Amino acid sequence: MRLHDIRRHPVGYLEIAKKPSKEELRTYYAERYFQNNQGNYRSEYSSEERAYIENKLAQRAQIVNKLTNGRIGSVLDVGCGEGFAMAYFHRNGWSVEGLDYSQSGVAAMNPQCLPALTTGDVDKLLQHKITSGQKYDLIWLSNVLEHVPDPISLMDQMHELLNEAGVLVVTVPNDFSAVQRELIRQGHITEEFWIAPPDHLSYFDESSLRSIGVATGYQVQHLIGDFPIDMFLYHPGSNYIVNKSLGPAAHRARVQLENILSERPIQEINDFYEAMARVGLGRDLTAFFSRCLKSSSGYTCLIRSKISQDDYSVRTVEARDIESIRQWRNAQMDVLRQKNEISQEEQLAYYDQYIWPTLAHAHPKNILLAYFKSDQLIGYGGLVHIEWEDRRGEVSFLLDPVRTYDQEEYKRDFLVFLNLIKSLAFEDLKLQKLYTETFATRAHHISVLEAAGFSLEGRMRQHVIINGQSVDSLIHGCLKDTYAR
Numbered sequence: 352m353r354l355h356d357i358r359r360h361p362v363g364y365l366e367i368a369k370k371p372s373k374e375e376l377r378t379y380y381a382e383r384y385f386q387n388n389q390g391n392y393r394s395e396y397s398s399e400e401r402a403y404i405e406n407k408l409a410q411r412a413q414i415v416n417k418l419t420n421g422r423i424g425s426v427l428d429v430g431c432g433e434g435f436a437m438a439y440f441h442r443n444g445w446s447v448e449g450l451d452y453s454q455s456g457v458a459a460m461n462p463q464c465l466p467a468l469t470t471g472d473v474d475k476l477l478q479h480k481i482t483s484g485q486k487y488d489l490i491w492l493s494n495v496l497e498h499v500p501d502p503i504s505l506m507d508q509m510h511e512l513l514n515e516a517g518v519l520v521v522t523v524p525n526d527f528s529a530v531q532r533e534l535i536r537q538g539h540i541t542e543e544f545w546i547a548p549p550d551h552l553s554y555f556d557e558s559s560l561r562s563i564g565v566a567t568g569y570q571v572q573h574l575i576g577d578f579p580i581d582m583f584l585y586h587p588g589s590n591y592i593v594n595k596s597l598g599p600a601a602h603r604a605r606v607q608l609e610n611i612l613s614e615r616p617i618q619e620i621n622d623f624y625e626a627m628a629r630v631g632l633g634r635d636l637t638a639f640f641s642r643c644l645k646s647s648s649g650y651t652c653l654i655r656s657k658i659s660q661d662d663y664s665v666r667t668v669e670a671r672d673i674e675s676i677r678q679w680r681n682a683q684m685d686v687l688r689q690k691n692e693i694s695q696e697e698q699l700a701y702y703d704q705y706i707w708p709t710l711a712h713a714h715p716k717n718i719l720l721a722y723f724k725s726d727q728l729i730g731y732g733g734l735v736h737i738e739w740e741d742r743r744g745e746v747s748f749l750l751d752p753v754r755t756y757d758q759e760e761y762k763r764d765f766l767v768f769l770n771l772i773k774s775l776a777f778e779d780l781k782l783q784k785l786y787t788e789t790f791a792t793r794a795h796h797i798s799v800l801e802a803a804g805f806s807l808e809g810r811m812r813q814h815v816i817i818n819g820q821s822v823d824s825l826i827h828g829c830l831k832d833t834y835a836r
Contacts, residue, residue, distance in 0.1 A: 355546055361675045361728060362503065362566045363559035365527055367552045370500045377472055379549055380452040380498075394459070403606045406613035407577070408439040410624070411520060413617045414573050414639050415489060418518050424488030427480075427512065430473065430495035434461035441467070445489070450476050474508075481511045488514050493522040494635070496563075497551045503671060506567035510642060519569065519640040526554035529631050530581045539584050540592045557631050560638050565699050568670040569640035575624040576633020578605045643670075643703055650718055651711050654779045663767045665720040665775075667710070668731060672721045673702055675751070676731050682752045685817055686793060714739040718775075719747075722768055729754055732768060734776060734785075743784040746772055762799050769803040777831045784830055790815060791823040805829045 356368035371379070396404070423444045428437050431449030434457035441447045441464065449457065449468045457468050469476055490509050496502045509519050526545045534540045545554065555563070561571050583589040583601045591598040612620055627633050649656050649667035657666045668676070677698040680689055693701075709715040716737055722730040732748035748768055755761055776782045787805060789797055801807070805827035813821035 355548060357546065357554075360503075360553075362671070363562040363674060363678075364502065365554040365559075367546075367548050370552050371549045373472075373474065373500060376498075376500065376549060377452060396460075399603075399606055399610060402613075403609050404435050405439070406610060408436060410613075410617055410620055411522075411575075411637060411639075412439065412443070414575070414621060415518050415520065418572055418639060418641065419488065419516070422488070424514075425486075426489040426491060427487040428491040428493075429477070429509075430492065430498070431464075431468065432456045432493070433459065434464040434468070436491050436493060437461065437464045437467060440489075440491075448487075477505075477508045477512070481508060485512060486514045486517070487512055488517045490517065490519045492520065493637075494524070496521055497523050497526075497553050497555065500552060502553050502563060503567060506563060506569070507671075510568050513642055515642060517642065518572075519642075520637060521560070521564075521640065522635055522637040523555045523560060524551070525556055525576065525631070525633050525636045526551075528556050528581070530579065534581070534584050537585075539590060544592050555636065557628055557636060560636055561695050562674045564638060564640045565695050566671045566674045568643055570643045570699060570703075571638055571695075572641050573621075573625060573639040574628045575621060575637050576627035577624060577635045577637070578609050579627070579632045580605045580634045643699065649710065650715060652713055652715065652780070653718070653775070655775075658771050658775055660767050660770055662725045663764075663771065664723045664726075665733075665768070665771050666723075668706070668719040668721045668733075670702070672728060672731065673698055675728060676749075679730075679749055679751055683749065683755075686790060686796075687749070688788075688815075718744075720772075722750075722764075724764070729764065730768070732772065734772070734780075734782075737782075741784075742782045743786065744776060744780075744782055746785050746787045748772075758795055761795065762802075765796070765799045766803055769800070769805075773804075773829065773834050777834050782831065784828060786826060786828040789825050789827065790817065791825055792817065797825060797827075800827050803829075804833055806833075 357365050358368045360366050425446045426440045426448070428447065428449040431437055431451050434449060437447045437449045437457070438461045447464070447467050449464065450473050451457070451468065451470055452473060454465060454468055454470050457464050490513055492509065496505060499505050513519055524545065531543070531545065535543065545551070557574065561574065564571050580601060584592055587593070589597055589601055591601045624633065628636055653667070657664055674695070677693050677695065680687060681692045684690070684692070706717065706719060709717070714737070718734045718737065720731060720733040721728055722732060730748065730750040732746065734744035735747045737744040746769070748765065750761065750764055754764060773785065776785055786808070787800060789800065806829070807825060808828045809826040811824040811826070814824035815822050
């Protein structure tokens with residue numbers, strides 16, 4: 352039985368529907384979390400547990416060293432907990448800083464790192480670093496993203512703090528995984544034990560961890576799993592959820608097996624865990640992100656950064672929008688000139704190569720816009736195949752699939768978008784003609800186009816194959832003169 356309402360964020364991760372406030376969380380972590388040994392933190396660790404912690408840090412540091420070509424620089428550990436990562440990187444020559452709500456964890460386990468620790472409201476501390484222009488070569492975000500009310504905002508802050516050639520390392524629990532879902536389905540457990548507010552507010556798997564990186568302007572360089580301790584739950588003799596007394600033994604088995612694996616060369620271990628992540632295995636997942644180009648100021652050729660009508664608006668598409676766009680396109684290929692599903696890597700590469708570099712162009716070939724209703728992203732579109740000399744462009748438009756079922760809602764959304772795009776094209780960009788290509792199967796879409804002043808100009812007979820059938824394409828156009836009248 353699920354005790355908390357869970358919803359899916361547009362980027363793809365799952366989250367608690369009703370989250371605590373930032374003030375409630377600040378009090379919880381500062382006054383309760385470390386002092387009461389909640390979460391995964393312990394009052395003491397055995398020698399084999401300390402070896403395990405060191406081995407995991409060494410494995411992840413090896414990937415960092417590969418991505419930075421062995422350069423040693425500055426590291427910021429956000430939500431540094433007990434300070435093990437700070438201590439590790441300090442020993443290896445890095446300049447370290449740590450942020451956390453409380454000093455209890457560091458004081459107990461790595462007191463030598465206290466001079467490098469700043470405590471307080473972590474969100475405000477980060478904002479101060481951003482406004483003062485501080486940058487870091489490595490940002491360490493281990494088991495933090497799932498705790499914050501707004502993971503997107505935190506990833507955006509990391510983008511502001513990361514040097515251009517820097518690396519962001521994000522570790523999260525692998526939750527709502529296929530392994531966990533099957534545990535419920537097969538009756539090995541009766542409840543989703545990983546749903547644990549106020550500690551964990553958001554839940555990531557391999558796909559959604561990649562997605563949040565892409566949505567906030569990063570490229571995934573590596574993604575690794577770790578020991579899949581959830582597999583113990585498939586056997587009644589080691590099911591530590593049904594029988595809590597089995598937990599310590601399961602944990603010790605994981606530690607010992609990880610330490611045995613750590614006797615192999617680190618590259619072999621990381622290759623192994625990277626393969627595990629690809630098939631969704633590992634209790635935790637760790638992603639290694641690099642910065643990529645990210646739209647922020649919009650198209651410089653646009654007079655208005657935002658164009659609105661009633662509670663609808665359009666603005667330049669941003670990195671945070673493109674994962675939703677990818678999913679919408681893949682779900683509606685029967686209405687698009689798209690033959691194959693687009694992967695996250697392909698989507699990121701397309702925007703990096705063809706969209707972000709053109710934002711500063713006086714005459715970009717495409718102008719892509721995110722479409723909002725009441726500040727919620729509901730679609731995207733814009734002008735494509737723009738011919739500036741001939742002063743014409745093709746209108747592109749796609750809604751979130753959930754808004755396509757109600758014909759009246761679709762009509763309203765599409766009509767307003769066409770009004771906004773005509774205003775942008777004819778008033779701001781001084782184009783003289785807009786046109787569209789629509790598959791003849793889209794009768795309702797065509798009726799809205801024509802109601803908005805687009806006239807049928809031609810029919811390309813049996814122009815495309817959709818679901819094995821030949822379909823005509825219709826060309827509609829709208830002239831500036833008609834719009835002016």
